[in-house]
Amino acid sequence: MVYIAVMGHGVVGSGVVEVFYKNNKSIISKAGIDMDIKYILDIRDFPGLPYSDKFIKSFDPIINDPDIKIVVEVMGGLEPSYTYVKRCLMAGKSVVTSNKALVAAYGSELLEIAKNHNANFLFEASVGGGIPILRPISQCLAANEIKEIAGILNGTTNFILTKMISDGMDFKSALELAQKLGYAERDPAADVEGMDACRKICILASLAFGKHVYPEDVHTEGITNLTLEDVKYAEAWGGVIKLIGRVKKIEGGRISAIVCPAFVKKESQLANVDDVFNGIMVRGDAIGDVVFYGRGAGKLPTASAVVADIIDEAKHLGARKYIYWAPAEKGYVCDYKDMASSFFVRVKSHDKAMTLKAAEPLFGKITEAVCPDSPKDEAAFITQPMPEGQFERALASLSSLDINVISKIRVMADI
Numbered sequence: 001m002v003y004i005a006v007m008g009h010g011v012v013g014s015g016v017v018e019v020f021y022k023n024n025k026s027i028i029s030k031a032g033i034d035m036d037i038k039y040i041l042d043i044r045d046f047p048g049l050p051y052s053d054k055f056i057k058s059f060d061p062i063i064n065d066p067d068i069k070i071v072v073e074v075m076g077g078l079e080p081s082y083t084y085v086k087r088c089l090m091a092g093k094s095v096v097t098s099n100k101a102l103v104a105a106y107g108s109e110l111l112e113i114a115k116n117h118n119a120n121f122l123f124e125a126s127v128g129g130g131i132p133i134l135r136p137i138s139q140c141l142a143a144n145e146i147k148e149i150a151g152i153l154n155g156t157t158n159f160i161l162t163k164m165i166s167d168g169m170d171f172k173s174a175l176e177l178a179q180k181l182g183y184a185e186r187d188p189a190a191d192v193e194g195m196d197a198c199r200k201i202c203i204l205a206s207l208a209f210g211k212h213v214y215p216e217d218v219h220t221e222g223i224t225n226l227t228l229e230d231v232k233y234a235e236a237w238g239g240v241i242k243l244i245g246r247v248k249k250i251e252g253g254r255i256s257a258i259v260c261p262a263f264v265k266k267e268s269q270l271a272n273v274d275d276v277f278n279g280i281m282v283r284g285d286a287i288g289d290v291v292f293y294g295r296g297a298g299k300l301p302t303a304s305a306v307v308a309d310i311i312d313e314a315k316h317l318g319a320r321k322y323i324y325w326a327p328a329e330k331g332y333v334c335d336y337k338d339m340a341s342s343f344f345v346r347v348k349s350h351d352k353a354m355t356l357k358a359a360e361p362l363f364g365k366i367t368e369a370v371c372p373d374s375p376k377d378e379a380a381f382i383t384q385p386m387p388e389g390q391f392e393r394a395l396a397s398l399s400s401l402d403i404n405v406i407s408k409i410r411v412m413a414d415i
Protein backbone atom coordinates (compact mmCIF):
# COMPACT_ATOMS: atom_id res chain seq x y z
CA MET A 1 0.00 0.00 0.00
CA VAL A 2 1.31 3.45 -0.92
CA TYR A 3 0.21 6.21 1.46
CA ILE A 4 -0.18 9.79 0.33
CA ALA A 5 -0.35 13.07 2.24
CA VAL A 6 -2.05 16.10 0.72
CA MET A 7 -0.85 19.46 2.04
CA GLY A 8 -3.55 22.07 1.44
CA HIS A 9 -7.32 21.68 0.99
CA GLY A 10 -8.09 24.80 -1.03
CA VAL A 11 -9.42 24.86 -4.60
CA VAL A 12 -6.78 22.49 -6.00
CA GLY A 13 -6.31 20.33 -2.86
CA SER A 14 -10.02 19.62 -2.50
CA GLY A 15 -10.12 18.82 -6.22
CA VAL A 16 -7.26 16.34 -5.84
CA VAL A 17 -9.05 14.49 -3.03
CA GLU A 18 -12.32 14.58 -4.97
CA VAL A 19 -10.81 13.14 -8.17
CA PHE A 20 -8.75 10.58 -6.22
CA TYR A 21 -11.86 9.08 -4.57
CA LYS A 22 -14.28 9.61 -7.47
CA ASN A 23 -12.11 7.67 -9.95
CA ASN A 24 -10.44 5.55 -7.28
CA LYS A 25 -10.90 2.14 -8.89
CA SER A 26 -9.41 3.10 -12.24
CA ILE A 27 -6.68 5.20 -10.60
CA ILE A 28 -5.53 2.24 -8.48
CA SER A 29 -5.68 -0.05 -11.48
CA LYS A 30 -3.62 2.36 -13.61
CA ALA A 31 -1.07 2.77 -10.82
CA GLY A 32 -0.87 -1.01 -10.50
CA ILE A 33 -0.51 -0.67 -6.74
CA ASP A 34 -2.98 0.01 -3.93
CA MET A 35 -2.80 3.51 -2.50
CA ASP A 36 -4.73 5.80 -0.21
CA ILE A 37 -4.63 9.32 1.20
CA LYS A 38 -3.63 9.09 4.87
CA TYR A 39 -3.38 12.76 5.86
CA ILE A 40 -4.75 16.06 4.63
CA LEU A 41 -2.93 19.05 6.11
CA ASP A 42 -4.89 22.27 6.52
CA ILE A 43 -5.22 24.71 9.39
CA ARG A 44 -8.94 25.07 8.72
CA ASP A 45 -11.67 22.63 9.83
CA PHE A 46 -13.67 20.70 7.25
CA PRO A 47 -16.39 18.86 9.19
CA GLY A 48 -18.95 16.65 7.49
CA LEU A 49 -16.78 15.38 4.64
CA PRO A 50 -16.53 11.62 4.05
CA TYR A 51 -12.79 11.97 4.74
CA SER A 52 -12.91 14.49 7.62
CA ASP A 53 -10.99 12.05 9.87
CA LYS A 54 -7.86 12.47 7.69
CA PHE A 55 -7.33 16.17 8.48
CA ILE A 56 -4.31 17.21 10.51
CA LYS A 57 -3.07 20.68 11.46
CA SER A 58 0.65 19.94 11.79
CA PHE A 59 3.30 18.89 9.29
CA ASP A 60 4.97 16.57 11.84
CA PRO A 61 2.89 13.41 11.23
CA ILE A 62 3.69 13.66 7.51
CA ILE A 63 7.44 14.01 7.85
CA ASN A 64 7.65 11.46 10.69
CA ASP A 65 5.53 8.74 9.12
CA PRO A 66 7.66 6.31 7.09
CA ASP A 67 4.50 4.99 5.38
CA ILE A 68 4.05 8.30 3.55
CA LYS A 69 5.83 7.87 0.23
CA ILE A 70 4.13 10.61 -1.79
CA VAL A 71 3.44 14.13 -0.57
CA VAL A 72 1.18 16.42 -2.59
CA GLU A 73 1.90 20.11 -2.05
CA VAL A 74 -1.07 22.23 -3.10
CA MET A 75 -0.85 25.03 -0.55
CA GLY A 76 0.63 27.55 -2.98
CA GLY A 77 3.05 30.36 -2.17
CA LEU A 78 6.68 30.00 -1.14
CA GLU A 79 6.45 29.42 2.61
CA PRO A 80 5.91 27.08 4.26
CA SER A 81 5.71 25.15 0.96
CA TYR A 82 9.45 25.42 0.25
CA THR A 83 10.50 24.27 3.73
CA TYR A 84 8.03 21.37 3.79
CA VAL A 85 8.82 20.20 0.25
CA LYS A 86 12.55 20.36 0.89
CA ARG A 87 12.21 18.35 4.10
CA CYS A 88 10.03 15.74 2.38
CA LEU A 89 12.51 15.31 -0.48
CA MET A 90 15.44 15.09 1.94
CA ALA A 91 13.54 12.34 3.75
CA GLY A 92 13.25 10.46 0.44
CA LYS A 93 9.54 11.15 0.00
CA SER A 94 8.51 12.09 -3.53
CA VAL A 95 6.64 15.35 -3.96
CA VAL A 96 3.93 16.27 -6.44
CA THR A 97 3.00 19.94 -6.68
CA SER A 98 0.92 22.41 -8.68
CA ASN A 99 2.83 25.31 -7.14
CA LYS A 100 4.40 27.32 -9.98
CA ALA A 101 5.80 29.97 -7.65
CA LEU A 102 7.75 27.25 -5.85
CA VAL A 103 9.02 25.56 -9.01
CA ALA A 104 9.95 28.84 -10.70
CA ALA A 105 11.87 30.04 -7.63
CA TYR A 106 13.50 26.79 -6.43
CA GLY A 107 13.09 24.24 -9.24
CA SER A 108 16.77 23.47 -9.86
CA GLU A 109 17.54 23.19 -6.14
CA LEU A 110 14.57 20.92 -5.40
CA LEU A 111 15.27 18.72 -8.44
CA GLU A 112 18.85 18.33 -7.22
CA ILE A 113 17.71 17.41 -3.71
CA ALA A 114 15.24 14.91 -5.15
CA LYS A 115 18.01 13.38 -7.27
CA ASN A 116 20.33 13.05 -4.27
CA HIS A 117 17.68 11.35 -2.13
CA ASN A 118 16.28 8.97 -4.70
CA ALA A 119 12.96 10.77 -4.73
CA ASN A 120 11.02 12.54 -7.44
CA PHE A 121 9.80 16.09 -7.72
CA LEU A 122 6.88 16.24 -10.14
CA PHE A 123 4.94 19.35 -11.15
CA GLU A 124 2.95 18.77 -14.35
CA ALA A 125 0.05 20.84 -12.92
CA SER A 126 2.23 23.91 -12.43
CA VAL A 127 1.95 24.91 -16.11
CA GLY A 128 -1.22 24.83 -18.21
CA GLY A 129 -3.51 23.45 -15.47
CA GLY A 130 -4.85 20.17 -16.84
CA ILE A 131 -2.96 20.34 -20.16
CA PRO A 132 -0.20 17.75 -20.54
CA ILE A 133 2.83 19.90 -21.42
CA LEU A 134 5.87 19.13 -19.25
CA ARG A 135 5.90 15.40 -19.94
CA PRO A 136 5.38 15.92 -23.69
CA ILE A 137 8.30 18.39 -23.78
CA SER A 138 10.62 16.17 -21.77
CA GLN A 139 9.57 12.86 -23.30
CA CYS A 140 7.58 12.96 -26.53
CA LEU A 141 9.53 15.90 -28.02
CA ALA A 142 12.89 14.83 -26.62
CA ALA A 143 14.32 14.22 -30.10
CA ASN A 144 13.90 17.89 -31.00
CA GLU A 145 16.03 20.93 -30.42
CA ILE A 146 13.33 23.25 -29.08
CA LYS A 147 13.65 26.62 -30.81
CA GLU A 148 10.95 28.50 -28.97
CA ILE A 149 7.82 28.27 -26.87
CA ALA A 150 4.99 30.81 -26.94
CA GLY A 151 1.77 30.49 -25.06
CA ILE A 152 -1.30 31.79 -23.35
CA LEU A 153 -0.39 30.62 -19.88
CA ASN A 154 -2.84 32.37 -17.59
CA GLY A 155 -6.49 31.35 -17.59
CA THR A 156 -7.72 34.32 -15.57
CA THR A 157 -6.36 37.00 -17.92
CA ASN A 158 -7.48 35.07 -20.98
CA PHE A 159 -10.95 34.79 -19.44
CA ILE A 160 -10.97 38.55 -18.72
CA LEU A 161 -9.77 39.46 -22.24
CA THR A 162 -12.38 37.16 -23.80
CA LYS A 163 -15.17 38.68 -21.70
CA MET A 164 -14.00 42.20 -22.62
CA ILE A 165 -13.76 41.38 -26.32
CA SER A 166 -16.84 39.21 -26.80
CA ASP A 167 -19.27 40.39 -24.11
CA GLY A 168 -18.14 44.00 -23.64
CA MET A 169 -17.79 43.20 -19.90
CA ASP A 170 -15.66 45.64 -17.93
CA PHE A 171 -12.32 44.55 -16.48
CA LYS A 172 -13.43 44.54 -12.83
CA SER A 173 -16.59 42.44 -13.34
CA ALA A 174 -14.69 39.92 -15.47
CA LEU A 175 -12.01 39.56 -12.78
CA GLU A 176 -14.65 39.08 -10.08
CA LEU A 177 -16.27 36.34 -12.14
CA ALA A 178 -12.90 34.61 -12.66
CA GLN A 179 -12.31 34.72 -8.90
CA LYS A 180 -15.75 33.27 -8.24
CA LEU A 181 -15.03 30.42 -10.64
CA GLY A 182 -11.80 29.58 -8.80
CA TYR A 183 -9.42 30.55 -11.62
CA ALA A 184 -7.64 33.52 -10.06
CA GLU A 185 -4.68 33.50 -7.68
CA ARG A 186 -5.23 34.41 -4.03
CA ASP A 187 -3.74 37.76 -4.97
CA PRO A 188 -5.18 38.41 -8.44
CA ALA A 189 -2.42 40.94 -9.11
CA ALA A 190 -0.27 37.88 -9.89
CA ASP A 191 -2.66 37.11 -12.75
CA VAL A 192 -3.37 40.56 -14.17
CA GLU A 193 0.19 41.89 -13.77
CA GLY A 194 1.58 38.86 -15.60
CA MET A 195 3.56 37.26 -12.74
CA ASP A 196 1.70 33.96 -12.92
CA ALA A 197 2.37 33.65 -16.66
CA CYS A 198 5.96 34.66 -15.99
CA ARG A 199 6.47 31.81 -13.51
CA LYS A 200 5.04 29.38 -16.04
CA ILE A 201 7.24 30.54 -18.93
CA CYS A 202 10.21 30.23 -16.55
CA ILE A 203 9.31 26.59 -15.85
CA LEU A 204 8.83 25.84 -19.55
CA ALA A 205 12.10 27.57 -20.44
CA SER A 206 14.00 25.76 -17.70
CA LEU A 207 12.70 22.41 -18.84
CA ALA A 208 13.07 22.99 -22.58
CA PHE A 209 16.55 24.54 -22.48
CA GLY A 210 18.01 22.79 -19.41
CA LYS A 211 18.93 25.80 -17.24
CA HIS A 212 16.97 27.50 -14.49
CA VAL A 213 15.25 30.73 -15.52
CA TYR A 214 14.29 33.03 -12.65
CA PRO A 215 11.12 35.19 -12.83
CA GLU A 216 13.09 38.34 -11.97
CA ASP A 217 15.12 37.90 -15.19
CA VAL A 218 12.03 37.90 -17.41
CA HIS A 219 10.56 41.24 -18.50
CA THR A 220 6.88 41.04 -17.56
CA GLU A 221 3.91 43.26 -18.42
CA GLY A 222 0.29 42.55 -17.52
CA ILE A 223 -3.06 43.48 -19.05
CA THR A 224 -4.19 46.27 -16.71
CA ASN A 225 -3.46 49.07 -19.19
CA LEU A 226 -5.30 47.52 -22.13
CA THR A 227 -8.37 49.36 -23.39
CA LEU A 228 -11.28 48.40 -25.61
CA GLU A 229 -9.83 50.79 -28.25
CA ASP A 230 -6.64 48.69 -28.37
CA VAL A 231 -8.77 45.58 -28.75
CA LYS A 232 -10.60 47.18 -31.70
CA TYR A 233 -7.35 48.22 -33.41
CA ALA A 234 -6.12 44.63 -33.08
CA GLU A 235 -9.28 43.40 -34.72
CA ALA A 236 -8.95 45.90 -37.59
CA TRP A 237 -5.33 44.73 -38.03
CA GLY A 238 -6.64 41.18 -38.40
CA GLY A 239 -5.97 39.74 -34.99
CA VAL A 240 -6.59 39.76 -31.26
CA ILE A 241 -4.70 40.84 -28.14
CA LYS A 242 -3.50 37.98 -25.96
CA LEU A 243 -1.23 37.86 -22.92
CA ILE A 244 1.71 35.90 -24.31
CA GLY A 245 4.62 34.25 -22.52
CA ARG A 246 7.45 33.61 -24.96
CA VAL A 247 10.94 32.16 -24.75
CA LYS A 248 13.41 31.68 -27.60
CA LYS A 249 16.84 30.20 -27.93
CA ILE A 250 19.28 32.80 -29.26
CA GLU A 251 22.93 32.78 -30.29
CA GLY A 252 25.66 32.03 -27.75
CA GLY A 253 23.61 29.41 -25.89
CA ARG A 254 21.47 32.16 -24.33
CA ILE A 255 17.73 32.72 -24.35
CA SER A 256 15.31 35.62 -24.60
CA ALA A 257 12.12 35.55 -22.56
CA ILE A 258 9.18 37.92 -22.13
CA VAL A 259 5.60 38.09 -20.89
CA CYS A 260 3.43 40.84 -22.39
CA PRO A 261 0.16 41.54 -24.15
CA ALA A 262 0.62 41.18 -27.89
CA PHE A 263 -1.22 41.49 -31.19
CA VAL A 264 -1.54 37.96 -32.56
CA LYS A 265 -2.79 37.23 -36.08
CA LYS A 266 -6.27 35.64 -36.36
CA GLU A 267 -4.69 32.74 -38.26
CA SER A 268 -2.51 31.84 -35.27
CA GLN A 269 -3.76 28.85 -33.30
CA LEU A 270 -3.23 30.93 -30.17
CA ALA A 271 -5.69 33.58 -31.37
CA ASN A 272 -8.55 31.14 -30.99
CA VAL A 273 -7.73 30.13 -27.43
CA ASP A 274 -10.52 31.77 -25.41
CA ASP A 275 -12.04 31.87 -21.92
CA VAL A 276 -10.07 30.04 -19.24
CA PHE A 277 -8.32 27.89 -21.83
CA ASN A 278 -4.55 27.96 -22.27
CA GLY A 279 -2.69 27.27 -25.50
CA ILE A 280 1.00 26.54 -25.72
CA MET A 281 2.93 26.41 -28.99
CA VAL A 282 6.23 24.52 -28.95
CA ARG A 283 8.49 24.99 -32.01
CA GLY A 284 10.89 22.10 -32.51
CA ASP A 285 13.46 21.60 -35.27
CA ALA A 286 12.09 18.20 -36.27
CA ILE A 287 8.37 18.44 -35.51
CA GLY A 288 7.81 22.10 -36.46
CA ASP A 289 5.00 23.69 -34.46
CA VAL A 290 2.90 21.68 -32.05
CA VAL A 291 0.13 23.26 -29.99
CA PHE A 292 -1.23 22.07 -26.65
CA TYR A 293 -4.70 23.27 -25.70
CA GLY A 294 -7.03 22.82 -22.74
CA ARG A 295 -8.29 24.17 -19.46
CA GLY A 296 -5.46 26.11 -17.86
CA ALA A 297 -6.99 26.75 -14.44
CA GLY A 298 -9.72 25.55 -12.13
CA LYS A 299 -10.24 22.90 -9.50
CA LEU A 300 -10.74 19.69 -11.45
CA PRO A 301 -8.50 20.39 -14.50
CA THR A 302 -5.58 21.15 -12.19
CA ALA A 303 -6.44 18.16 -10.00
CA SER A 304 -6.39 16.01 -13.15
CA ALA A 305 -2.70 16.80 -13.68
CA VAL A 306 -1.81 16.41 -9.99
CA VAL A 307 -3.46 13.00 -9.72
CA ALA A 308 -1.76 11.89 -12.95
CA ASP A 309 1.60 12.70 -11.30
CA ILE A 310 0.56 10.71 -8.22
CA ILE A 311 -0.26 7.71 -10.43
CA ASP A 312 3.02 8.06 -12.29
CA GLU A 313 5.00 8.27 -9.07
CA ALA A 314 3.18 5.30 -7.46
CA LYS A 315 3.91 3.26 -10.60
CA HIS A 316 7.61 4.09 -10.49
CA LEU A 317 8.31 4.33 -6.76
CA GLY A 318 12.02 4.35 -6.11
CA ALA A 319 12.87 4.88 -9.78
CA ARG A 320 14.42 8.16 -10.92
CA LYS A 321 12.43 10.31 -13.30
CA TYR A 322 13.57 12.25 -16.29
CA ILE A 323 12.98 15.85 -15.28
CA TYR A 324 16.10 17.83 -14.47
CA TRP A 325 17.65 21.21 -15.14
CA ALA A 326 20.81 22.90 -13.92
CA PRO A 327 21.36 26.29 -12.30
CA ALA A 328 22.07 29.04 -14.87
CA GLU A 329 25.01 31.42 -15.13
CA LYS A 330 24.52 35.19 -14.87
CA GLY A 331 23.43 36.74 -18.17
CA TYR A 332 21.87 33.52 -19.47
CA VAL A 333 18.61 35.39 -20.12
CA CYS A 334 19.43 38.33 -22.39
CA ASP A 335 18.25 41.87 -21.68
CA TYR A 336 14.87 42.30 -23.41
CA LYS A 337 16.01 45.74 -24.61
CA ASP A 338 18.49 44.01 -26.92
CA MET A 339 15.76 41.96 -28.57
CA ALA A 340 13.93 43.10 -31.70
CA SER A 341 10.17 43.58 -31.55
CA SER A 342 7.58 45.15 -33.77
CA PHE A 343 5.19 47.54 -31.99
CA PHE A 344 1.71 48.93 -32.38
CA VAL A 345 1.76 52.56 -31.24
CA ARG A 346 -1.32 54.73 -30.61
CA VAL A 347 -0.96 58.46 -29.98
CA LYS A 348 -3.13 61.54 -29.45
CA SER A 349 -2.94 63.62 -32.60
CA HIS A 350 -4.88 66.45 -34.18
CA ASP A 351 -3.02 66.01 -37.44
CA LYS A 352 -2.64 62.37 -38.40
CA ALA A 353 -0.55 62.97 -41.52
CA MET A 354 1.89 65.20 -39.66
CA THR A 355 2.21 62.75 -36.76
CA LEU A 356 2.98 59.84 -39.06
CA LYS A 357 5.49 62.02 -40.93
CA ALA A 358 7.19 62.89 -37.64
CA ALA A 359 7.26 59.22 -36.57
CA GLU A 360 8.87 57.81 -39.71
CA PRO A 361 12.41 59.19 -39.22
CA LEU A 362 12.36 58.03 -35.60
CA PHE A 363 11.06 54.50 -36.07
CA GLY A 364 12.06 53.73 -39.65
CA LYS A 365 9.43 52.36 -41.97
CA ILE A 366 6.02 52.36 -40.30
CA THR A 367 2.57 51.24 -41.44
CA GLU A 368 -0.46 53.24 -40.46
CA ALA A 369 -2.91 51.24 -38.32
CA VAL A 370 -6.50 52.06 -39.08
CA CYS A 371 -9.61 51.31 -37.11
CA PRO A 372 -13.09 52.38 -38.27
CA ASP A 373 -14.28 53.34 -34.76
CA SER A 374 -11.13 55.12 -33.62
CA PRO A 375 -11.46 58.54 -31.98
CA LYS A 376 -10.80 61.39 -34.44
CA ASP A 377 -7.91 62.85 -32.45
CA GLU A 378 -5.71 59.75 -32.68
CA ALA A 379 -3.09 58.27 -34.96
CA ALA A 380 -1.73 54.75 -34.82
CA PHE A 381 1.03 52.86 -36.59
CA ILE A 382 2.97 49.62 -36.56
CA THR A 383 6.75 49.57 -36.62
CA GLN A 384 9.12 47.13 -38.26
CA PRO A 385 10.97 44.85 -35.80
CA MET A 386 13.59 46.98 -34.01
CA PRO A 387 15.67 46.53 -30.84
CA GLU A 388 13.47 47.46 -27.89
CA GLY A 389 16.05 49.89 -26.50
CA GLN A 390 16.04 51.76 -29.82
CA PHE A 391 12.22 51.70 -29.82
CA GLU A 392 12.12 53.23 -26.33
CA ARG A 393 14.42 56.05 -27.45
CA ALA A 394 12.29 56.71 -30.54
CA LEU A 395 9.18 56.79 -28.36
CA ALA A 396 10.82 59.31 -26.02
CA SER A 397 11.71 61.50 -29.01
CA LEU A 398 8.12 61.31 -30.24
CA SER A 399 6.83 62.36 -26.80
CA SER A 400 9.28 65.27 -26.79
CA LEU A 401 7.47 66.58 -29.90
CA ASP A 402 4.40 66.95 -27.67
CA ILE A 403 2.84 63.84 -29.12
CA ASN A 404 1.12 61.98 -26.31
CA VAL A 405 1.58 58.20 -26.47
CA ILE A 406 -1.56 56.32 -25.40
CA SER A 407 -0.49 52.71 -25.97
CA LYS A 408 2.39 50.60 -27.17
CA ILE A 409 1.74 46.91 -27.67
CA ARG A 410 4.08 44.34 -29.18
CA VAL A 411 3.08 42.69 -32.43
CA MET A 412 3.84 38.97 -32.71
CA ALA A 413 2.87 38.06 -36.25
CA ASP A 414 5.09 34.95 -36.28
CA ILE A 415 3.45 32.74 -33.66
Ligand code: HSE
Pocket: 126, 129, 153, 154, 155, 156, 157, 183, 184, 185, 191, 196, 296, 297, 298
Ligand atom coordinates in the same frame (compact mmCIF):
# COMPACT_ATOMS: atom_id res chain seq x y z
N1 HSE B 1 -4.45 31.82 -11.66
C1 HSE B 1 -3.98 30.82 -12.57
C2 HSE B 1 -4.59 31.07 -13.94
C3 HSE B 1 -4.37 29.47 -12.06
O1 HSE B 1 -5.55 31.85 -14.01
O2 HSE B 1 -4.13 30.54 -14.92
C4 HSE B 1 -3.72 28.34 -12.77
O3 HSE B 1 -2.34 28.36 -12.64
